[in-house]
Each structure stands twice: as C-alpha cells, then as structure tokens.
Amino acid sequence: MSAPFDAYKDTYREAVQDSIAFSGLELEFFTERKVSHLLRVARTHLGPPSSLRVADIGCGIGLSDGLLAPQVGELHGVDMARGALATAAHDNPHVHYFIESPAFKQLAAGDEVDIDLDQITRTVRVEPRRP
Numbered sequence: 001m002s003a004p005f006d007a008y009k010d011t012y013r014e015a016v017q018d019s020i021a022f023s024g025l026e027l028e029f030f031t032e033r034k035v036s037h038l039l040r041v042a043r044t045h046l047g048p049p050s051s052l053r054v055a056d057i058g059c060g061i062g063l064s065d066g067l068l069a070p071q072v073g074e075l076h077g078v079d080m081a082r083g084a085l086a087t088a089a090h091d092n093p094h095v096h097y098f099i100e101s102p103a104f105k106q107l108a109a110g111d112e113v114d115i116d117l118d119q120i121t122r123t124v125r126v127e128p129r130r131p
Contacts, residue, residue: 005060005079005080005081005083005084006082006083009061009081009083009084010087012060012061012063012084013027013061013063027063031064031067032067035064035067035068038068039068039071042072049071049072049073050071050072050073052072052074053072053073053074053075053076054068054072054074054076055076055077056068056075056076056078056095058078058079059077059078059084059085059088059097060079060081060084060088061087061088061091062087062088062089062091062095062097065077065091065095066091066092069092069094069095070094074096075094075095075096076095076096076097076098077092077095077096077097077098078097078098078099078100079097079099079100080099080100082099085097085098085099
C-alpha cells in the first residue's frame with residue numbers, strides 16, 4: 001500500500017497547490033490556518049498545547065508538523081508510506097515518526113495521546129447556515 005502514496009512524496013506540495021490554485025492562495029496559507037485552528041481548539045478544550053501529546057495519523061510528508069511541533073508537548077506522526085515518512089523526518093527532526101503498525105495504533109487508540117489528528121479530520125464538519 002505504501003507505493004501509491006510514496007509516488008507523491010516529492011510532488012505532494014505541487015499537487016496540492018495545483019488543486020487549490022483556484023483560490024489564489026498558497027498552500028502555506030491553508031496549512032497555517034489549519035494549525036492555528038487546531039491549537040485554538042486544543043487550548044479551549046484541553047488546556048495549554050505545550051502540555052499535550054499529539055498523534056498525526058496519516059501525516060504524509062508532515063506539512064503541518066513543522067508548525068505544530070514547537071507548539072505542543074510531543075508530536076508523533078504515523079503513515080504507511082515509508083518515502084513520505086522519510087521526507088517528513090528530514091523536514092521535521094523534532095517529531096517522532098513511525099511506519100503504521102499495531103503498536104502505534106495501540107498508542108493512538110489508548111489514553112497515551114491527547115489529540116488524534118486523524119479523528120479530528122474525520123469528525124469535524126462545517127455545516128452551511130440555513131436561512
């Protein structure tokens with residue numbers, strides 16, 4: 001399963017930028033906004049982000065991790081794509097990266113982390129306002 005994702009490890013930024021080009025904004029704008037929002041939610045519901053352990057499940061090349069790591073107590077990234085993890089680890093040396101494994105799933109599923117980014121991205125929805 002790693003091979004299809006690893007095919008994008010060197011071109012992921014460009015692929016995403018192409019997909020959002022219609023907005024006229026750069027990828028960094030959206031990455032910064034996502035991290036800022038996450039930190040605001042964490043601060044409101046869990047306390048100071050600097051005391052939190054965070055798991056970024058499906059971290060890919062770690063685009064958000066460089067902004068998130070200095071703000072949280074501990075950041076763990078996991079992905080199934082070895083090449084993407086190598087890129088993430090190179091760009092974010094202070095993050096603990098792991099290939100997807102039963103041991104890491106146990107860490108993320110238990111009480112060992114305060115925030116599971118995979119769960120956040122799957123459960124947070126924005127509903128349009130109805131007149």
